[in-house]
Amino acid sequence: MSIITLLTDFGTKDAYAGIMKGVILSVNPSAVIVDITHHIDPQNVIQAAYIIKSSYRYFPEGTVHVMVVDPGVGSDRAIVVLEMVGHIFLAPDNGILTLLMDEGKISSIVRVENTRYFLESMSQTFHGRDIFAPVGAHLCRGMDIKKLGSPLDRQNLVHLQIRKPYISNNNQLVGTVVSFDRFGNCISNIDVNYIKKFSEIDSGRMLEIKIGKTTIAGLSLSYVDTTFRSPLAIIGSFGYLEIALNKGNAKRYLGIEKGDTITLNLKPT
Amino acid sequence: MSIITLLTDFGTKDAYAGIMKGVILSVNPSAVIVDITHHIDPQNVIQAAYIIKSSYRYFPEGTVHVMVVDPGVGSDRAIVVLEMVGHIFLAPDNGILTLLMDEGKISSIVRVENTRYFLESMSQTFHGRDIFAPVGAHLCRGMDIKKLGSPLDRQNLVHLQIRKPYISNNNQLVGTVVSFDRFGNCISNIDVNYIKKFSEIDSGRMLEIKIGKTTIAGLSLSYVDTTFRSPLAIIGSFGYLEIALNKGNAKRYLGIEKGDTITLNLKPT
Amino acid sequence: MSIITLLTDFGTKDAYAGIMKGVILSVNPSAVIVDITHHIDPQNVIQAAYIIKSSYRYFPEGTVHVMVVDPGVGSDRAIVVLEMVGHIFLAPDNGILTLLMDEGKISSIVRVENTRYFLESMSQTFHGRDIFAPVGAHLCRGMDIKKLGSPLDRQNLVHLQIRKPYISNNNQLVGTVVSFDRFGNCISNIDVNYIKKFSEIDSGRMLEIKIGKTTIAGLSLSYVDTTFRSPLAIIGSFGYLEIALNKGNAKRYLGIEKGDTITLNLKPT
Numbered sequence: 001m002s003i004i005t006l007l008t009d010f011g012t013k014d015a016y017a018g019i020m021k022g023v024i025l026s027v028n029p030s031a032v033i034v035d036i037t038h039h040i041d042p043q044n045v046i047q048a049a050y051i052i053k054s055s056y057r058y059f060p061e062g063t064v065h066v067m068v069v070d071p072g073v074g075s076d077r078a079i080v081v082l083e084m085v086g087h088i089f090l091a092p093d094n095g096i097l098t099l100l101m102d103e104g105k106i107s108s109i110v111r112v113e114n115t116r117y118f119l120e121s122m123s124q125t126f127h128g129r130d131i132f133a134p135v136g137a138h139l140c141r142g143m144d145i146k147k148l149g150s151p152l153d154r155q156n157l158v159h160l161q162i163r164k165p166y167i168s169n170n171n172q173l174v175g176t177v178v179s180f181d182r183f184g185n186c187i188s189n190i191d192v193n194y195i196k197k198f199s200e201i202d203s204g205r206m207l208e209i210k211i212g213k214t215t216i217a218g219l220s221l222s223y224v225d226t227t228f229r230s231p232l233a234i235i236g237s238f239g240y241l242e243i244a245l246n247k248g249n250a251k252r253y254l255g256i257e258k259g260d261t262i263t264l265n266l267k268p269t
Numbered sequence: 270m271s272i273i274t275l276l277t278d279f280g281t282k283d284a285y286a287g288i289m290k291g292v293i294l295s296v297n298p299s300a301v302i303v304d305i306t307h308h309i310d311p312q313n314v315i316q317a318a319y320i321i322k323s324s325y326r327y328f329p330e331g332t333v334h335v336m337v338v339d340p341g342v343g344s345d346r347a348i349v350v351l352e353m354v355g356h357i358f359l360a361p362d363n364g365i366l367t368l369l370m371d372e373g374k375i376s377s378i379v380r381v382e383n384t385r386y387f388l389e390s391m392s393q394t395f396h397g398r399d400i401f402a403p404v405g406a407h408l409c410r411g412m413d414i415k416k417l418g419s420p421l422d423r424q425n426l427v428h429l430q431i432r433k434p435y436i437s438n439n440n441q442l443v444g445t446v447v448s449f450d451r452f453g454n455c456i457s458n459i460d461v462n463y464i465k466k467f468s469e470i471d472s473g474r475m476l477e478i479k480i481g482k483t484t485i486a487g488l489s490l491s492y493v494d495t496t497f498r499s500p501l502a503i504i505g506s507f508g509y510l511e512i513a514l515n516k517g518n519a520k521r522y523l524g525i526e527k528g529d530t531i532t533l534n535l536k537p538t
Numbered sequence: 539m540s541i542i543t544l545l546t547d548f549g550t551k552d553a554y555a556g557i558m559k560g561v562i563l564s565v566n567p568s569a570v571i572v573d574i575t576h577h578i579d580p581q582n583v584i585q586a587a588y589i590i591k592s593s594y595r596y597f598p599e600g601t602v603h604v605m606v607v608d609p610g611v612g613s614d615r616a617i618v619v620l621e622m623v624g625h626i627f628l629a630p631d632n633g634i635l636t637l638l639m640d641e642g643k644i645s646s647i648v649r650v651e652n653t654r655y656f657l658e659s660m661s662q663t664f665h666g667r668d669i670f671a672p673v674g675a676h677l678c679r680g681m682d683i684k685k686l687g688s689p690l691d692r693q694n695l696v697h698l699q700i701r702k703p704y705i706s707n708n709n710q711l712v713g714t715v716v717s718f719d720r721f722g723n724c725i726s727n728i729d730v731n732y733i734k735k736f737s738e739i740d741s742g743r744m745l746e747i748k749i750g751k752t753t754i755a756g757l758s759l760s761y762v763d764t765t766f767r768s769p770l771a772i773i774g775s776f777g778y779l780e781i782a783l784n785k786g787n788a789k790r791y792l793g794i795e796k797g798d799t800i801t802l803n804l805k806p807t
Contacts (some may be wrong), residue, residue, distance in 0.1 A: 002292055005287065011720035012281070012550070015593045020542065021758035023571065025541055029598070032294065034302075036287035043785060055284045058398065059291035060298070074760020076631075124760040126775030183311050205450035209598065222343020222393040226605035234680050237395030246338050247312065261592050272563055274556065281550070301563065303558035303571075324553045327667065328560035329567070451549035452580050491612020491662040506664030516581065518611050 002140040003032045003059060007052055007067040009040035016126070020068075020133040023119065027137035036060075043071040044094050047179060052089070053099040054238040061086030066136040067096050074124035075199065079112040079131060080152060081145045085213060088145065090136050092127075095160035106154055113149030143173075165190045171186035172266040173198040175241065177211075177256055184249030185223075186211070186256045190241040190264070198264060208235040211243055214254055217267075229253070272301045272328060273333040274427065276525050277319055278309040278398065285395070289337075289402040295408035303328075312340040313367050315431060316448060321358070322368040323507040330355030335405040341391035346399060347419060348381040350414045352410040357414065359405050361396075364429035375423055376526035384420030434459045442533040444449040444510065446480075446525055453518030454482070459510040459533070465487075467533060478502040480512055483523055486536075498522070529534045539677040541570045541597060545590055546606040546666065547578035553741060556665070558671040559605075563676035572597075581609040583634050583701060585717060590627070591637040592776040599624030604674040605634050612662035615685070618690060619683045623684065626683065628674050630665075633698035635706040645694055651687030703728045711736040711802040712777065715749075716793055722787030723761075724749070724794045728779040728802070733757075736802060742806035745772040749781055752792055755805075 004024060010016035017038045024031050036055050039049045048069040056065055070092040078093040085105050089246075090112070091097055115122075117138050119130040130196065135148065165175035165188075175190035199207060207218040220232040229248040236242040241262065244250050279285035284306045291333040293300050305324050309317045326332055339346075347362040354374050360366055360491065361379070384391075386407050388399040404417065431486040434444035434457075444459035444502060478485040489501040498517040501511060504509040510531065513519050542562060548554035552799045562569050574593050578586045584606040594603055608615075608630045616631040623643050628650070629635055650669065653660075655676050657668040673686065702715035703726075713728035737745060747754040758770040767786040774780040779800065784789050 005291075009720070012575060013577040014719045015574050015589050016570060016719075019593050019596045022543075022593065022601075026596070029570075032298075033295070034287060034290045035281070036284050037281060039282040042787075051284050055288050055291065058288045060295045062290075072762055075762040094706045099750070112602045123775040125772060125780075129775065181283045181285075182278070212283070224341055224344040232490040234394060237398065249311075265622070274560075278721060301567075303559045303563070305549070305553050306550060308551040320553050324557050327557045327564070329564045332560075417788065446775075450552045450554075451547070493610055493613040503663060506667065508660040511663075 001027060002030060002142070003034060003063040004067075004136050004140045004143065005034045005036050005059060005065045006066065007036040007055075008038045008039065009039065009044065010038045010049070010068070010128065012038050016030070016128060019129050020077045023129055023133035024104050024137040027134050028141045031140050033079065035217070036065075037250075040069050042195055043069065045069050045071070046160060047093050048096050048176065049099045051161070052096070053103075054088050055088075056100075059087070059178040062088075064088045064140040066132050067091040068101070068132050069096055070094065073127050079127070080157065081112060081148060083107040083141070083145060085111075088139055090132060090139065091149060093158050095156060095158045101154055101157065101159065101269045105210050108145065109152040109154060110145045110147040110158065111152050116146060117148065119142045130244065132256060139215065163189060165194050168263075171201070171266075177243075177258055179258065180251045184245070184251035184253075186242045186243040186250050186260075188243070188262050189237060190262065192235045192239045192241070194223060195235070195241060195264065197264070201240050204269065206269045208265045208267045209241075209242045209243070211256060211260060212254060212261045214243075216243070223247075270413070271297060271299060271509075272332040272408045273305060273405050274305050274306065274332060274334045274336075275445050276305040276317060276324075276329060276334065277307045278311050278313065278317070278333045279307045279337070279397065281307050285294045285397060288398050292398055293406040296403050297410045300406055300409050303359075305334075307515045309338050311337060314338050314363050315429060317365050318368045318429070318431070319447065321365070324367075324374075325356050325358075328356070331352065333357045333359065333405050333409040333466045335401050336360040337397040337401050338365055338397065339363065342396050343373075344412060348396070349426065350379045350408070350417060352376040352378075352414060357408055359369045359401060359408065362427050365480070366426060367429045367431060370423055370426065370428065377414065377434035378421040378423060379414045379424065380418040383416060386417065395515070433478060435465050436467070440535075442469070446527055446529045446531065448527065449520045453514070453522075454505065455512040455519050455521035455529075456505060456507075457510045457512070457531050458507075459531065461504045461510070464504070465508060466534065468535070471535050473538065475538040477534045478512070479532045480525060480529060481523060483512075485512070492516075539564060540568060540680070540799060541572060541601040542596060542674050542678045543572045543574050543584055543593075543603045544576065544606075545574040545578065545603065546576045547580050547582065548576045548606070548666065548806045549604060550576050554666060557667050561667055561673040565672050566679045569675055569678050574603075577635065580606060580613065581606050583609070583632050584698060585697070586634050587637045587700070588716065590634070591641075592606050594625050594627075594638075597625070600626075601626065602678040604670050605629040606666040606670050606713040608665065611665050612637060617665070618695065619643040619648045619677070621647075621683060626677055626756060631696050633696045634726055635695060635752065637699060639692055639697065646683065647690040647692060647695065648683045648700070649690050655686065684719060698755050701727060703732050705736070706801075709804075711740070713800045715781075715798045715800065716801045717796065718789045722783070722789035722791070723774065724781040724788050725774060725776075726779045726781070726800050728800065730773045730777045730779070732762035733773070733779060733802065737804070740804050742807065744807045745803045746803045747781070748781075748797060748801045748803070750792060752781075754781070755769060761785075765796055
């Protein structure tokens, strides 16, 4: 078994993703190719960083994850391979690996330099086809990553400052909405661990969640925990606080935008 | 060979479908995964019921069909496996199986209860990942469905009342538009068998189809059977009456909406 | 290994593409199916002709490419198989093969007539399912194309007049914008070879590219070759001249439409 996942901002209207698969199968005919998504917003490296962090652990160890969200294609930005808890990540060095690196379990990092694993005719505009696809295919055939180039330290890699939740002066936990899913659920940057620590401040009190003009009392356990179309707060399937609507679209109904502030208070019960 | 199909309302912008594939391949590395579609309108169980009914027979016997259109995720709705003409269907018990059950060829039904086939860490928001994917993967490895839980009768399952065509007082066959495809073809709920029976009422007469202000004489055999951009009625590839336009978009051009009435008359020839 | 690619205008909202895969796997359980794209604009044969030309060479020899952009489905248009540089193309005879034929390397062409390789129950509306999928699956099992029907000459096939760049009276090279990718890059019909020949007219001069009110001096080597959000001209990854914006959407920002004229001049340096 040799699984290779693709995570790009190429969309599926153009042939870019299909062409990458042709190159992969040319190098490794037994590769099993899985699309994570090709619909990252164009050049949105942070969105891709969240998605790979939430996804990779559900694939078997040994999986090669190829990420091509690459606004710097053709520049001198590096391409790197990172090995971590049995998974292999191939990506441009533009911060897309930030959240994975924050997990702190890196085994090794290599800079991809050895052109013998690239396509012979190289463009400066489509490294997905010319570098990422063939190198990823060689990796999922079991090639040693050391053959690709020289080792790097994690300090050598681009590390993005991603906005984190914080405790404000008046003892509120403050986070922001970072994305929406197809159902209009509003996903925040507030990890369940932040909420646990915050709640421990005074465990006799009840959590209250505010977003815009909406106030929600306590966390729900499922999307159907409130009455029809009423708002709820829930720890979503990736461990982040979400604002949702029972059988409705919270984004649309509550008028929530990306970047909106979510505040958590502890209220007397 | 072990084929598993996916039919969901997850879209392909988020990583939900990709993550399900990771879980499936973790359990069954030789699974061949086929997307039927991930673009069911959010929580539209009836739309999914039509699509699986039109699709499943084109897959080989033994195929496992996993359907996750599941507005009740996290509630006490059951998850069930239904075996029928050599195919295995895994779905929430919310009516999505209604049209399959109407075919009347069920071999067995089981309630999915055995948590040893679920992911260890279970959410209440993403059973696609935590239950449907691993259970589906075990099923397409050939696991006996009896291991999953206790048997059910078809009377135990949710059965939706789906609007059917009928003969009106003035001897018209009346149906409705239930969906559109990408080409703007307007698909009705009028099965070819209804039309055959209706036409037999007086086989010397000619079928006339009315939708809005458009009147169409007789059925066409192909989309190119009329002059350029003129409307036609045709039995589509799934056996339902469609209103279409030769090389054009009938939905847009004729202003047809979902739920619009289609009436069929028998006229003297 | 038996790879079969799909290139259609079916979209992915309906089950059409999924059903084709079911039929393919029923005939050839070991087929490896790759989507090139299903998002060709409905019935846009020329767009499909460009995409297959840009894509096929990245798949291994022996790959079967199935193209279903077929406004004439159900008419008497032929279905053909074309063999070329080790690749096999299955398509309606409506001009979709025009740009492949222009490469001039055809080994053989056959008209698909033998109904024993079709589905038993045939519709006049979905030949993708009833003819293209099963015939494609037989081809990628290694079936001799001669079994499908009688040989054809390239003169027998529909050949579209596709607008080509030309040298105008005042010695400009004139082309048009033919498509956009997801990033808003504007892809022209000006092949790099046209530019090479044009530049040789007076190699001491500098290339100047005009589109609408925008004038661009010289070709860039990568999308990041100019300052942030400024326009550039570049030979894209498929060998055609593109107008792009460094980290921006050229289509939107420069207001470029399909069919817009691009002119190239040679200026004194």
